[in-house]
Amino acid sequence: MQRVYVKDRPPISTSQNQNINYDEVQPYVPGQPSYNDRPTCVAEHKPIPKPPVQKPIIQQHTGTIKKFDVNKHYGFINCDRTNKSIFFHITSLLNGIIPHEGDRVTFIIEDSDRGLRANNIKIK
Numbered sequence: 207m208q209r210v211y212v213k214d215r216p217p218i219s220t221s222q223n224q225n226i227n228y229d230e231v232q233p234y235v236p237g238q239p240s241y242n243d244r245p246t247c248v249a250e251h252k253p254i255p256k257p258p259v260q261k262p263i264i265q266q267h268t269g270t271i272k273k274f275d276v277n278k279h280y281g282f283i284n285c286d287r288t289n290k291s292i293f294f295h296i297t298s299l300l301n302g303i304i305p306h307e308g309d310r311v312t313f314i315i316e317d318s319d320r321g322l323r324a325n326n327i328k329i330k
Contacts, residue, residue: 264314267324271309283311283324294324303329 267285269292274281279296292315296304305311305327313324 266312267315268310268312271305271307271311273307274305276304281305283313283327285315290322292322292324293320294327298323298325299327299329301329305329 267287269283269285272282272284272291281294282291283294284290285292292313294313298313299305310330311327312330313327316323316325
């Protein structure tokens with residue numbers, strides 16, 4: 207009776223199972239790596255550290271009210287530093303005073319889901 211040894215398994219006897227395909231069975235040779243020597247698990251799952259979030263530098267900007275629609279409650283400020291029109295909503299006004307075109311204001315520019323937006327607007 208011929209026996210085939212596979213690492214970590216009991217010997218297989220051909221009399222127990224006549225349908226053994228010897229091409230698929232790997233013999234165990236002590237001291238040599240075999241298919242069964244591969245790691246049984248993948249490396250430990252460790253969470254990937256997130257890079258530190260840098261807080262944006264808050265800068266006070268100045269500008270003039272370019273346009274304000276009282277009915278729609280939004281308008282645009284022409285920034286003195288960037289010469290761009292910045293969107294703002296009436297809820298961003300701190301004084302509660304309705305602005306008019308040409309009013310001088312100070313504000314902070316924030317990034318929103320729709321682009322740049324002026325916040326903390328104070329009318330001078």
